[in-house]
Amino acid sequence: MKRIVAIGVLVLGAALLAGCPKKPTVKDQPATGSQVPLSTASNESAGGASTTMTPLGNDGTMGGITATNTGPLSGRVVYFDFDKTEIKPEFADLISSFAKNLTAHPTLKLRLEGNTDERGTREYNIGLGERRAQAVRRALMLQGVAESQLTTVSFGAERPAVEGDDETAWAQNRRVELVYQP
Amino acid sequence: MSKLFVWLSLSVCLALCCPARAEFVVQITSGQSEATPIAIVPFSTPEEAADSFDVAGLVGADLARSGRFKPMDPKDMIEQPHTGTAISFDDWRRLNNDYIVVGTLAAQGPDRYNIVFELYNVLTRQRLVAYQISTNRAGLRLASHQVADVIYEKIVGVRGAFATRIAYVSVVGHLPDKRYRLVVADADDENRHIIRDQSDPLMSPAWSPDGQSLAYVSFEDHLPSVFIQTLKTGERRRVSAHAGVNQAPAWSPDGKKLALTLSTRDGNLDVYILDLATQGLTRVTDDPGIDTEPQWSKDGQSLYFTSDRAGGPQIYKVSLTPGSRPRRLTFQGNYNARPRISPDESQLAFVTQEDGAYRIAIMSLNGRGDVQVLTKGRFDVSPSFAPNGAEIIYASRDHGRGVLALVSSDGHVQERLSSPEGEVQEPAWGPF
Numbered sequence: 001m002k003r004i005v006a007i008g009v010l011v012l013g014a015a016l017l018a019g020c021p022k023k024p025t026v027k028d029q030p031a032t033g034s035q036v037p038l039s040t041a042s043n044e045s046a047g048g049a050s051t052t053m054t055p056l057g058n059d060g061t062m063g064g065i066t067a068t069n070t071g072p073l074s075g076r077v078v079y080f081d082f083d084k085t086e087i088k089p090e091f092a093d094l095i096s097s098f099a100k101n102l103t104a105h106p107t108l109k110l111r112l113e114g115n116t117d118e119r120g121t122r123e124y125n126i127g128l129g130e131r132r133a134q135a136v137r138r139a140l141m142l143q144g145v146a147e148s149q150l151t152t153v154s155f156g157a158e159r160p161a162v163e164g165d166d167e168t169a170w171a172q173n174r175r176v177e178l179v180y181q182p
Numbered sequence: 183m184s185k186l187f188v189w190l191s192l193s194v195c196l197a198l199c200c201p202a203r204a205e206f207v208v209q210i211t212s213g214q215s216e217a218t219p220i221a222i223v224p225f226s227t228p229e230e231a232a233d234s235f236d237v238a239g240l241v242g243a244d245l246a247r248s249g250r251f252k253p254m255d256p257k258d259m260i261e262q263p264h265t266g267t268a269i270s271f272d273d274w275r276r277l278n279n280d281y282i283v284v285g286t287l288a289a290q291g292p293d294r295y296n297i298v299f300e301l302y303n304v305l306t307r308q309r310l311v312a313y314q315i316s317t318n319r320a321g322l323r324l325a326s327h328q329v330a331d332v333i334y335e336k337i338v339g340v341r342g343a344f345a346t347r348i349a350y351v352s353v354v355g356h357l358p359d360k361r362y363r364l365v366v367a368d369a370d371d372e373n374r375h376i377i378r379d380q381s382d383p384l385m386s387p388a389w390s391p392d393g394q395s396l397a398y399v400s401f402e403d404h405l406p407s408v409f410i411q412t413l414k415t416g417e418r419r420r421v422s423a424h425a426g427v428n429q430a431p432a433w434s435p436d437g438k439k440l441a442l443t444l445s446t447r448d449g450n451l452d453v454y455i456l457d458l459a460t461q462g463l464t465r466v467t468d469d470p471g472i473d474t475e476p477q478w479s480k481d482g483q484s485l486y487f488t489s490d491r492a493g494g495p496q497i498y499k500v501s502l503t504p505g506s507r508p509r510r511l512t513f514q515g516n517y518n519a520r521p522r523i524s525p526d527e528s529q530l531a532f533v534t535q536e537d538g539a540y541r542i543a544i545m546s547l548n549g550r551g552d553v554q555v556l557t558k559g560r561f562d563v564s565p566s567f568a569p570n571g572a573e574i575i576y577a578s579r580d581h582g583r584g585v586l587a588l589v590s591s592d593g594h595v596q597e598r599l600s601s602p603e604g605e606v607q608e609p610a611w612g613p614f
Contacts, residue, residue, distance in 0.1 A: 118561070120495075120519065120533075120535075120563075121475065121488070121495075121533050121540075121563055121564070122386070122563070122564070122607070122608065123385070123386060123430045123443065123474050123475045123488070124472065124474060124488055124490075124495050124519045124520070126385075126406075126427060126429050126430075126451075126474070127443075127451045127472030127490075128472070130426075130445060130449045130451065130472075131472070133449065134448060137449075147447075151425075152426070152449060153404065153405055153406070154406075154427060155401065156385075158385060158401065159383060159401075160357070161357075162357070163356060163357060164582075165560075165561070165579070165582055
């Protein structure tokens with residue numbers, strides 16, 4: 001219980017920080033300011049990250065964000081089912097918008113960070129995380145992204161997005177984070 | 183004796199690093215009913231030393247933890263002899279003791295101590311063993327573990343592993359401020375030393391066969407690399423940092439090579455061998471599935487590893503002779519991974535999935551391949567044999583927290599070592 005409260009405080013703290021109007025990224029990007037707290041919170045909070053994610057890729061301003069933003073807000077997330085590496089249909093738009101942005105800006109580099117939930121052995125999970133990162137990489141390449149723009153890394157179960165040993169936490173941790181590289 | 187001095191100098195070196203303060207509590211979750219009753223009489227200690235060291239207490243804790251002994255509570259002892267000639271054998275026999283240990287701890291000048299101890303069979307009144315150990319203050323703990331080793335070997339007939347060390351990863355703090363620590367401790371999880379502390383994940387510590395170094399995976403700079411760190415000097419070097427995966431290091435029995443897992447550009451994990459002197463790489467497996475978690479056979483001629491080439495993860499063995507085909511070893515259940523062989527290579531320990539839980543299982547490598555599931559937790563992973571093969575240490579979960587646990591290789595004794603803070607992961611038991 002204590003831990004849940006502690007996480008709650010952290011999330012609240014992170015959301016407050018992210019929402020702070022003095023944050024330079026918000027000033028620089030007034031048109032996309034509303035997205036800032038959403039994407040920051042989604043890395044930490046347990047609820048609804050996948051639903052807040054989807055519209056982000058559709059607003060046509062991705063290029064604007066990524067061209068200037070090299071901070072932690074450049075991450076986007078694709079979530080996976082247990083023991084699965086297939087990309088679910090609800091993430092097709094997110095993948096497409098990334099593909100569009102990467103093909104339009106061939107100098108952009110994207111890192112795909114594969115993660116698993118904590119179940120199973122740690123080293124085998126590294127393999128599963130790599131497989132998920134590769135699934136996103138293939139999907140992007142099928143839409144014309146150059147191989148040289150993409151790198152993958154697998155953290156397996158070592159970098160969970162949320163703590164906890166139930167399905168709510170695990171669902172948040174089975175993911176690939178799409179991170180633009182400076 | 184020379185081995186003791188090596189140990190002592192190593193202890194002193196380690197003591198110079200930052201010592202961890204957390205104390206561990208041993209909980210025996212299930213025991214052996216036929217544990218041997220033994221009386222370990224508190225040693226006579228120097229009068230002037232108010233902080234004198236409890237040799238007998240530590241020896242008793244070691245022997246109790248093995249599950250094979252039931253040491254008598256000193257409060258129940260009606261007398262406390264310190265030499266064999268002072269033992270009233272009939273009295274100790276009436277108190278149902280099979281064995282009795284008596285001894286003294288004496289100061290021999292500045293920072294010099296002498297431990298003398300004798301082990302007797304209460305029934306035959308025969309002296310089974312007697313030793314004298316000379317050490318300094320910092321070496322008292324290790325010397326006491328060695329006393330336990332001598333007693334264990336004399337009575338059980340198997341070399342004791344109390345004077346050995348373990349390594350593991352301890353994760354402290356919560357998101358987003360986690361810290362990953364690589365810890366080296368005595369086999370009883372006391373005398374802990376943090377040898378690496380960083381904000382990026384650490385994984386898969388593996389002892390060199392000589393016990394001088396650890397290989398491990400570090401994600402510093404957000405990419406996985408395999409490092410080798412020498413314990414005495416703290417010196418570390420990056421031995422594998424290829425594009426993609428660099429994981430699961432395992433030392434060859436001669437300490438000259440590492441088996442490890444690397445990936446191709448399209449993310450296919452395979453097992454390779456790295457020659458540490460030449461940096462030469464040899465590919466061992468070549469399959470589109472995940473091949474990982476290698477472990478050397480005792481003769482250094484084969485590797486055990488995990489592969490999901492047939493669907494779910496299963497354990498395979500492949501000879502290092504070129505052109506050899508891997509042979510599948512596990513067939514029960516759809517998840518068997520992370521093989522570790524017993525020191526005599528008669529048994530294979532691994533992680534198996536059972537009723538949605540992950541547990542430690544053991545399989546005979548000589549017989550028909552019958553599998554025995556040893557543990558009952560939901561998240562029991564990362565088994566590692568003691569160098570005498572009697573016990574397996576593994577990572578378990580207690581009230582949502584990662585803890586160390588022990589199980590005897592026959593499954594009869596289960597214990598938990600619970601730290602007051604942090605998630606403990608991936609224990610690796612060092613060599614003798």
